[in-house]
Amino acid sequence: MRVSRRDFLRLASFSTLGAVACNVFDEREFIAQSPVRLPEDLVTGRDNWYATLCRHCPETEGLVVRVMEGRAKKVQGNPLYPTNLGGHSVRCEAGLQALYHPDRIAGPLTREGPRGSGLYRSIGWDEALDNLRGQLDRSDRSAVLTVTEPLRGSLAHLVSSFTSAYGGRHMAFQPMEEATYARVVRDVLGQETMPTFDIKNTQFLLSFGADFLSTWTAPVQFSKGYGEFRQGQGRERGTFVQVDSRFSMTAANADDWIPIEPGMEGKLALSIAQVIISEELVNEAVIRAMTGGQGASALDAFAPNRIAQQLGIPPLRGRGPAEVIVELARDFARHGSHSLAIGGGSAAAHTNGLFNLSAIYALNFLVGSVGTEGGIKFNPPPPISELATTLPPATTAEWRRLKGEIDNGSIKLLLFRGVNPVHGLPADIDLRDALDSDDVFTVSFSSFHNETTEMADLILPDRAFLEDWGDDIPQPGPGFEIVGMQQPVVNPLPGMSPLSFADILLRMAHELNIDSAAPLDKVTFQDVLKDHARKLHQLDRGSVREATFEAFWNRLLQQGGWWDEGAVATASLPPSPNLVDIANQAQDPRITGSRDPNTFYLVPFQSISLTDGRGAHLPWLQSTNDPITTVTWTTWVEINTAVAEVIGLKEGDFVKVEGPNGKSLTAQIYHHPAVPPEVISIPVGQGHTSDIRYSKDRGQNTLSILGLPLDEETQALAWASTRVRITKTGEREPIPKFEGIVPAFRPNEEDAIVKVTRG
Numbered sequence: 001m002r003v004s005r006r007d008f009l010r011l012a013s014f015s016t017l018g019a020v021a022c023n024v025f026d027e028r029e030f031i032a033q034s035p036v037r038l039p040e041d042l043v044t045g046r047d048n049w050y051a052t053l054c055r056h057c058p059e060t061e062g063l064v065v066r067v068m069e070g071r072a073k074k075v076q077g078n079p080l081y082p083t084n085l086g087g088h089s090v091r092c093e094a095g096l097q098a099l100y101h102p103d104r105i106a107g108p109l110t111r112e113g114p115r116g117s118g119l120y121r122s123i124g125w126d127e128a129l130d131n132l133r134g135q136l137d138r139s140d141r142s143a144v145l146t147v148t149e150p151l152r153g154s155l156a157h158l159v160s161s162f163t164s165a166y167g168g169r170h171m172a173f174q175p176m177e178e179a180t181y182a183r184v185v186r187d188v189l190g191q192e193t194m195p196t197f198d199i200k201n202t203q204f205l206l207s208f209g210a211d212f213l214s215t216w217t218a219p220v221q222f223s224k225g226y227g228e229f230r231q232g233q234g235r236e237r238g239t240f241v242q243v244d245s246r247f248s249m250t251a252a253n254a255d256d257w258i259p260i261e262p263g264m265e266g267k268l269a270l271s272i273a274q275v276i277i278s279e280e281l282v283n284e285a286v287i288r289a290m291t292g293g294q295g296a297s298a299l300d301a302f303a304p305n306r307i308a309q310q311l312g313i314p315p316l317r318g319r320g321p322a323e324v325i326v327e328l329a330r331d332f333a334r335h336g337s338h339s340l341a342i343g344g345g346s347a348a349a350h351t352n353g354l355f356n357l358s359a360i361y362a363l364n365f366l367v368g369s370v371g372t373e374g375g376i377k378f379n380p381p382p383p384i385s386e387l388a389t390t391l392p393p394a395t396t397a398e399w400r401r402l403k404g405e406i407d408n409g410s411i412k413l414l415l416f417r418g419v420n421p422v423h424g425l426p427a428d429i430d431l432r433d434a435l436d437s438d439d440v441f442t443v444s445f446s447s448f449h450n451e452t453t454e455m456a457d458l459i460l461p462d463r464a465f466l467e468d469w470g471d472d473i474p475q476p477g478p479g480f481e482i483v484g485m486q487q488p489v490v491n492p493l494p495g496m497s498p499l500s501f502a503d504i505l506l507r508m509a510h511e512l513n514i515d516s517a518a519p520l521d522k523v524t525f526q527d528v529l530k531d532h533a534r535k536l537h538q539l540d541r542g543s544v545r546e547a548t549f550e551a552f553w554n555r556l557l558q559q560g561g562w563w564d565e566g567a568v569a570t571a572s573l574p575p576s577p578n579l580v581d582i583a584n585q586a587q588d589p590r591i592t593g594s595r596d597p598n599t600f601y602l603v604p605f606q607s608i609s610l611t612d613g614r615g616a617h618l619p620w621l622q623s624t625n626d627p628i629t630t631v632t633w634t635t636w637v638e639i640n641t642a643v644a645e646v647i648g649l650k651e652g653d654f655v656k657v658e659g660p661n662g663k664s665l666t667a668q669i670y671h672h673p674a675v676p677p678e679v680i681s682i683p684v685g686q687g688h689t690s691d692i693r694y695s696k697d698r699g700q701n702t703l704s705i706l707g708l709p710l711d712e713e714t715q716a717l718a719w720a721s722t723r724v725r726i727t728k729t730g731e732r733e734p735i736p737k738f739e740g741i742v743p744a745f746r747p748n749e750e751d752a753i754v755k756v757t758r759g
Helices: 005-013 095-100 125-138 153-166 179-187 219-231 265-278 284-290 295-302 304-311 321-334 353-367 396-407 431-435 501-511 525-539 549-559 579-584 641-646
Strands: 048-053 062-068 071-077 109-111 120-122 144-148 169-172 204-208 239-243 256-258 339-343 413-417 441-445 470-472 480-486 561-568 599-606 636-640 653-658 664-672 679-684 722-732
Touching: 005 125, 005 501, 048 470, 048 480, 048 549, 071 095, 109 125, 125 441, 125 501, 144 153, 153 169, 153 470, 153 501, 153 525, 169 396, 179 353, 204 265, 204 321, 204 353, 219 239, 239 321, 265 295, 265 304, 265 321, 265 339, 265 353, 265 579, 284 295, 284 353, 295 304, 295 579, 304 321, 321 339, 321 353, 339 353, 353 579, 396 431, 470 525, 480 549, 501 525, 525 549, 549 561, 636 641, 641 664
Parallel strands: 144 169, 144 413, 204 239, 204 339, 239 256, 413 441, 599 679, 636 664
Antiparallel strands: 048 062, 062 071, 109 120, 470 480, 480 561, 599 722, 636 679, 653 664, 653 722
């Protein structure tokens, strides 16, 4: 159906019209409703709760939002949503501040001054859409690139359809991409979708580098399972061992934390496999299948007594490194199919990351925990084909090539939505320089100024997630079919006129005459979602079943989605990987940087609040203290307490941290006795320069000093493969933290001091 521009703007401005309020949950807990447009002067004295999805977190938790008199007041987890079951992260809470932020862009802007100057003029939506359509109409379509965050579900289907019909290209951006993990899921586990880790039914959990209780992949979902794993549910309490070169929040919750030389996780996994095979701790047929018939001798080169010293594992409770590996292997094998090995995060972020993860996930095949309760479970495809579309992140190598294409004129029009690659890409790529060209026109669909938006020629403010429509296929899912629903719970505030990115794409499809087929033939994104919901309704199964589509649609919104616990993965299990083949690919990481005095392995990490920096403009997230250090509002350097004393660094000292690319940052020292002596850790997400309060000139951009180390197979950024140099600046001030001045250990405790000798 075609509508006029005027009718489109009217429809797109009030997207909460048309849903019917209906209570469906026990009022003793909360009332969940589909939204209605509330008059501003309506005072009921009663709060209502609306189900939707969080869009501040990669895992997209199900939420319910408390609304009074048309204003969102409180966010909490949706207790019915299968992946988070009432839990939610602090990042979801901060969604309210994104809604009411004083620096939010109110309406369309066009650039008036030089790029990066921040000089813009307000324009109306008619002029803004005319400008956008003109650029799309005049451009060589092969020279047009749309850049978004990784997308799933209906929005991925819409963007993919628009890109294909128009003739342009699409790339997705993720600062600390998980391309290596996705490759292992495909190559080793034989899956296109992320698997589910059945942590709650696991008896022995072994994690390599994955900070899954904090920021890795789906921490709220994993934390729910971890709570049940620890309680036992009528069986023995589960045992958890974390192998990590940083003392993360996940490591702090482990029974045993095993520090390891960065990048050596894969060799440790093969050493564990060697013990299991040589001691015949699993079925002989499995050993033959996974060693190509070679049996016990297949992995002799990785025997603990041969490689333990290479791994950098310290003694543990009086046992030497080789004994630690042997006992770990025996415990892992003893629990059989209820043992689970996972890997990601820093273990994947090396030049040998693919080898590391391949060896780690092969351990699950060895003990039979693939496709079983307490192990790795697979997720089925979405219930309708349109929702199977995914737009995964591009690798760093692809971004480096893109920079060259912009420089040589192959890309002339860029559309950015919900991403900030000027800040999030390694400084050596220097995307800002490429965008600062008269031959390039940039459009930003952003609610806030950031380093990328401030290089734009045209800014079209997108809606906050609490004002917008959407859906999601969670990755990882709960092990059965699920479609989460996002609905607007409020309309934009008076004086604000954002438009949904999806609605604008649909309008451009109409005006460019590429709207002949679904979903581009729809007027608004709500129409697209309803079209897909009709197909769900026709399945006549799952958690929402109604006689009419209208009743189904309202119930779908009230519940926050649709799922069918009986619809599980039916594909056969993948073949076991050959451990000999993996061993033949074994290699040490190529660490960039010198080993001179005062140099350290740098292990960057995402904080539980800012993650990759997407929430740095929100004061609730800036003031959320790191659970390990309690530091807030800044960038800090975690360093071993004894090492810091040896080189004369006190807590609060400012140091210059210089990367192998010649770039540097300045940050404050934080003493921590659990940091491995050869390692320092620095959070990412700060260091923004765009003119927005709460984040401007606060902290440092850690990614700027890494250079461009890449995984040799996947070409993903090897962000944990760098050594840096520390130099005192002579400046010092108290570091902003909540823990006070109490040290982690009393000075007279012998085990508080890690004795080190430095050159």
